[in-house]
Amino acid sequence: MVIKNDKNFVNVAFDECDLDDIDGVYALKDLRKYNVSTANPLIDVLFNNSAPSDPLNVINDDVVFFNENLDSSQKEAVKFALKQKEIAVVHGPPGTGKTTTVIEIIFQSNKLGQKILACAPSNVAVDNLVVLLADYNVDMIYTGHPSRFISKLQPFALDTVLTNSSYGQIIQDGRQEIDLLKKCTGNEAVQEADFVYEELKTLEAKATKELLERTSIVLATSTSAHMDGPLKHVLMEHFDLVVIDECSQGMEAACWIPLLRAPKCILAGDHLQLPLTIVSKKAAEEGLALSLMERQISIHGNKIGRMLTTQYPMHELIMKWSSKNLYEDKLRAHSSVCTHLLKDLPDVKKRVHINTYC
Numbered sequence: 001m002v003i004k005n006d007k008n009f010v011n012v013a014f015d016e017c018d019l020d021d022i023d024g025v026y027a028l029k030d031l032r033k034y035n036v037s038t039a040n041p042l043i044d045v046l047f048n049n050s051a052p053s054d055p056l057n058v059i060n061d062d063v064v065f066f067n068e069n070l071d072s073s074q075k076e077a078v079k080f081a082l083k084q085k086e087i088a089v090v091h092g093p094p095g096t097g098k099t100t101t102v103i104e105i106i107f108q109s110n111k112l113g114q115k116i117l118a119c120a121p122s123n124v125a126v127d128n129l130v131v132l133l134a135d136y137n138v139d140m141i142y143t144g145h146p147s148r149f150i151s152k153l154q155p156f157a158l159d160t161v162l163t164n165s166s167y168g169q170i171i172q173d174g175r176q177e178i179d180l181l182k183k184c185t186g187n188e189a190v191q192e193a194d195f196v197y198e199e200l201k202t203l204e205a206k207a208t209k210e211l212l213e214r215t216s217i218v219l220a221t222s223t224s225a226h227m228d229g230p231l232k233h234v235l236m237e238h239f240d241l242v243v244i245d246e247c248s249q250g251m252e253a254a255c256w257i258p259l260l261r262a263p264k265c266i267l268a269g270d271h272l273q274l275p276l277t278i279v280s281k282k283a284a285e286e287g288l289a290l291s292l293m294e295r296q297i298s299i300h301g302n303k304i305g306r307m308l309t310t311q312y313p314m315h316e317l318i319m320k321w322s323s324k325n326l327y328e329d330k331l332r333a334h335s336s337v338c339t340h341l342l343k344d345l346p347d348v349k350k351r352v353h354i355n356t357y358c
Helices: 024-033 040-046 072-083 098-111 123-134 158-163 168-182 187-214 252-259 281-288 292-303 316-326
Strands: 002-005 010-012 087-091 116-120 140-142 217-221 241-244 265-269 305-307
Touching: 024 252, 040 087, 040 252, 040 292, 072 087, 072 098, 072 305, 087 098, 087 292, 098 116, 098 123, 098 241, 098 265, 116 123, 123 140, 123 217, 140 158, 158 168, 158 187, 168 187, 241 252, 252 292, 265 292, 292 305
Parallel strands: 087 265, 087 305, 116 217, 116 241, 140 217, 241 265
Antiparallel strands: 002 010
16 A cells, blocks of 8 residues: 655555455455355345345334434434345435444444444545544454554554554564574574564464454455455454445445455445546446446345435535435535525624726
8 A cells, every 4th residue: 555655756565465366356256256155145135136135123213322413314324224134325425424324333233243344445434434433442453554554543453453462472572583583694594584484474363363353343445355464364254244435436346355254234425426536438438437336226226225314514505406416305404504604603704895897
């Protein structure tokens, strides 16, 4: 991943892996091989080989929400998502609280004892999920590369959690021993360094497996959920739920990387905003520009989706056109901003300015 750049150079960070295998092609090749999997019912629904199951009755309508400030459409979306067996879509324009709703769904699902893999197409979007979850001190691990984490995210980085675990000191001692052996000359030192390195890799794999398996919420970008990354240490059927935020901004092929890991998914985003950025015109014409989320809504419609209808940063006159033309005239500006003007802000003085044209 890119961690720093200017007009002359780009710095990237990556783990040991085959770079050809970390895009959507990897997942699509795996998809062809799937015969028996906990994700099979979900796969059938996503490819329209079967209809979504009827909603489950295990969720009561009187859900106790972690976030008491959710509006009515957000609460309805949460309850709807919890009842769906294979897929739920949460959509709406910017400012309607999609990520806020996703966070509540994660909490509620975790309360039910589910193991959750939460993803998004970009590092920034996953960072946002981690920041919001961190405010609630939840049990989670972020598998992104620690070199690009902001300070608030560092405690949740897999590398940090591993260092602070019971295995941390042993792993640190092993790394130091390898560094010392590398400074020595002779075949014996080289062989010893190789032996310690292999032992260290085995120990790190064991520790990573234990940490990921006992953690309630694991976060990663969609592409970093591949089988050459940290998640290779847990079984494909380990997770109960995959959540993909900002799903409409990611290619469907990339979404399939995490989707193969669970029998249920939650997709959140806005398929009515700007489409995916696809450089190849031919690829776009052949369907690559169509997001998974848009395709699912076109197939299954309201049976799998709920729209958030309250826009919090939008004056009612500004949102009127998009509401009427894109969102079935269902959007409403929040009462705190619906008639708000610039002159209503503190320390802003109203002035009369007259333009004189010659």
